[in-house]
Amino acid sequence: MKIQPTVGSFLAQGLAGGALGGFIFVFLSTLREGSSGFAATVYSTFFCMVVGSIIGVIEAACTWGLYNSGIQLRAATRVSVVSVVATLLVVLAGFQFKGVESALSYLLMMTLSFAVPPALLAGSNFRPSELLTFGTIAVRGVGFDELFESKSGWAIAGTLPLRFLSLVTAGLWLLYIAQAPKGNASSIEIAIVSGLPLLYTGISALLTFRSPGKLLLLLLGIGGNIPVVIAGLICFSLYTSFHSTTRLLLSEICLAFVFSWTIFLMARLSVDTSKLMPLSILPDKALPTGSEEVV
Secondary structure, X not given: OOOOOOHHHHHHHHHHHHHHHHHHXXXXXXXXXXOOOHHHHHHHHHHHHHHHHXXXXXXXXXXXXXXXXXXXXXXXXXHHHHHHHHHHHHHHHHHHOOOOHHHHHHHHHHHHHHHXXXXXXXXXXXXXXXXXXXXEEEEEOOOEEEEEOOOOHHHHHHHHHHHHHHHHHHHHHHHHHHHOOOOOXXXXXHHHHHHHHHXXXXXXXXXXXXXXXXXXXXXHHHHHHHHHHHHHHHHHHHHHHHOOHHHHHHHXXXXXXXXXXXXXXXXXXXXXXXXXXXXXXXXXXXXXXXXXXXX
């Protein structure tokens, strides 16, 4: 039986979508206009995420009103409607206020950033409460993979530090990339320096939501964190030589990830899936598990 969405789920989705929209706006505006510093960028991000959350809740309430009246709009329709409305508002502002033509593109970027994410998430299958769950772990069966979810407090508590550390670090790194001067570095160097931390934090966050089998997860955890350990030791060595607070901060971030990964692996590997009911069964090879046994 399909569970009907409630007004609370709509509002939570709008809240999350609005916060995401505020982050997107600051990121895009920083890329375009630059920033007076990383701290200022972070403060403006927090403010815009709060404003975006309020806008998202209002937008979600309107979407819920339509849904409760029997009008169910697909995600593409919702996004199209708010995009048209945002564009019309910008055009109207251009006619009403003279001398703002140069700012119209910036205004359009702002309205779309705040309007589109809530429209996309409100009424979707996204559940913000999933951020606080264990996620799933795959176990190899005979010709299929089973997905399990644990309700254990220890399993959930061991998952959340790595999840939120990865998401927050990825967001802060994106903001840093947006405001940092590019200098004379080549595109390849910028892509490597910017992309590797995002790849690491992105994979780390993804694995907290949907993990492969225990053996493969263990190998990923060890292999993926060896470079992090080396980078942390190098940064700490440079700190002791040059007393750079930036290098000390980087070494502490590396230590935080290694510690969070350790707790995460302990929590995942200790889950006894034989006492759990599978959430779903996937075709063979749908998820690599690295183990041929059902634990």
